[in-house]
Amino acid sequence: MSFGRRSALLILIAAAAVVPAALAGSGASPFTVRSTLDGRTVLPLRIHWIARPQLAASKVKEVDFLIDGRLGWVEHKAPYVYGDDGNWLVTSFLTAAKHTFTVRVISTTGAVARDTVTARVVPTPSPPASLAGTWSRTVTPADIQKATSSQPPPAGVWKITIETKGWHMTDPDNGGGLFDVAYLSPTRVQLRPTIETPPYPNPNNGGWCADTDPLSTYTATVSSDGSSLVLAPVTTDPCGDRAAIIEGTWTRKS
Numbered sequence: 717m718s719f720g721r722r723s724a725l726l727i728l729i730a731a732a733a734v735v736p737a738a739l740a741g742s743g744a745s746p747f748t749v750r751s752t753l754d755g756r757t758v759l760p761l762r763i764h765w766i767a768r769p770q771l772a773a774s775k776v777k778e779v780d781f782l783i784d785g786r787l788g789w790v791e792h793k794a795p796y797v798y799g800d801d802g803n804w805l806v807t808s809f810l811t812a813a814k815h816t817f818t819v820r821v822i823s824t825t826g827a828v829a830r831d832t833v834t835a836r837v838v839p840t841p842s843p844p845a846s847l848a849g850t851w852s853r854t855v856t857p858a859d860i861q862k863a864t865s866s867q868p869p870p871a872g873v874w875k876i877t878i879e880t881k882g883w884h885m886t887d888p889d890n891g892g893g894l895f896d897v898a899y900l901s902p903t904r905v906q907l908r909p910t911i912e913t914p915p916y917p918n919p920n921n922g923g924w925c926a927d928t929d930p931l932s933t934y935t936a937t938v939s940s941d942g943s944s945l946v947l948a949p950v951t952t953d954p955c956g957d958r959a960a961i962i963e964g965t966w967t968r969k970s
Contacts, residue, residue: 864956
């Protein structure tokens with residue numbers, strides 16, 4: 717055996733001994749995970765955050781989404797989407813600064829893989845001044861007839877608080893949810909799914925008609941004195957439960 721071949725063999729033997737020890741000592745996972753945030757240093761206001769484990773779905777026990785180390789969402793079935801299938805990570809609840817976004821995958825054997833992105837969040841645009849504030853409306857049993865689910869929302873006094881973070885809905889029992897709304901123009905808005913925020917779970921999880929509500933465009937007409945707001949769908953809202961509550965005339969709360 718030549719010196720060169722013998723040296724190469726010794727190096728391979730040493731590497732074989734060292735690598736497993738290093739893996740065992742570091743707790744390295746036998747699989748990896750990527751996400752749709754990888755490579756981004758700045759996040760838009762809305763983005764689909766999807767975890768992609770390099771592991772068969774049958775071997776994935778749980779996928780956790782953490783924001784600044786706080787649990788924001790949990791998925792058990794593919795596709796692993798923050799906020800549920802089809803939803804977005806909406807960053808309006810975060811300060812315009814750098815934050816960490818981690819996906820943590822736990823396999824059925826207990827192995828764990830993580831992928832963390834540090835990215836800056838952009839400032840959230842304020843709603844039109846004419847819409848900002850709190851509005852209330854008495855929803856009648858006749859309004860509830862528009863509902864399309866087997867568990868329609870209750871009649872009674874509802875409130876909308878329109879703020880930079882989103883539209884916070886409050887039902888007659890003081891329950892509520894934070895919804896994403898896009899301002900297409902000063903008088904036209906796009907109603908979107910819930911904004912999911914840590915900690916998980918929280919009362920905001922879910923939606924009007926499904927875990928991820930469909931998009932729907934409404935006109936938003938404020939009276940000349942600013943005291944009333946009329947919301948009306950441009951076309952039929954595919955979510956009847958939402959239309960039952962949202963569609964109608966709202967009165968500004970002082």
